[in-house]
Amino acid sequence: MTELKVKSLPKFVDDMIQKYKIPETENINKTLRAKFLRELIKMNEWDKAKYKTFERNRTKVFQYEILEKLEEQCRAYLVKKSGYDLKVFEEYKKKLNETTSYEDINEETLVEMQKEAAFRAWAGSISKEEIRDVMLKALFEKFFTPIELIQWQEDSDFITIVDADDNRKFDFEYYKAKERYTSYNKSAYYKER
Structure with a gap:
């Protein structure tokens, strides 16, 4: 049985900050996590997510396909946060x-x-x-x-x-x-x- 590739939400937030070159501010991680959490709840994926233990922390993980859809839905927000003009x-x-x-x-x-x-x-x-x-x-x-x-x-x-x-x-x-x-x-x- 092949295991599907999964990623935690904090890791996804860090990846999006790097990919979109979003300036590091004090609350950027919290802001992006809250935005992604709201979108995952809208997509009905938050409750479906499985738990995985990393070191001592137990956290929800999501498949890459779900995270790609999430990025697509939040692209306008991420571009805006990076300082570029979406238009x-x-x-x-x-x-x-x-x-x-x-x-x-x-x-x-x-x-x-x-x-x-x-x-x-x-x-x-x-x-x-x-x-x-x-x-x-x-x-x-x-x-x-x-x-x-x-x-x-x-x-x-x-x-x-x-x-x-x-x-x-x-x-x-x-x-x-x-x-x-x-x-x-x-x-x-x-x-x-």
Whole structure:
């Protein structure tokens, strides 16, 4: 008998804070837990959950499928808590849906998409010249901190991995990475306080 993968609610809260990059505040864990608890009760999943013992604590655990549905239902709330504008994210998804209609893809477009993906895979990381240009720009602007190269590289890698017909293009993580990567002058470095 195979055991289904399960996760506790506190672990799920921590995962959502990391995934959506929600700023750590004093009550964020309590707030998110309360929101998720209300949604689980609405979904009639709270009472169905089984108990599992972790160390000395006995806690309810939920299957991954249930937690995915919960995340989908709470996505607007999580995006809002992360500081991003939900309307802009929804417009991005809508525009992406309009541009990727699979019936309209002809062989020529497919070949071009494959060439572009192959070039991105070959190019791999950001060139030193590209880094130098952005760093120079940052040097000449007063009162700014240096660019977060690690975040920039992670965004580049993530965007490179996701293909043209990949469903991950509709995820919030991809949207954030694309926003940071395409507009590095807005989000890769910040004004000093």
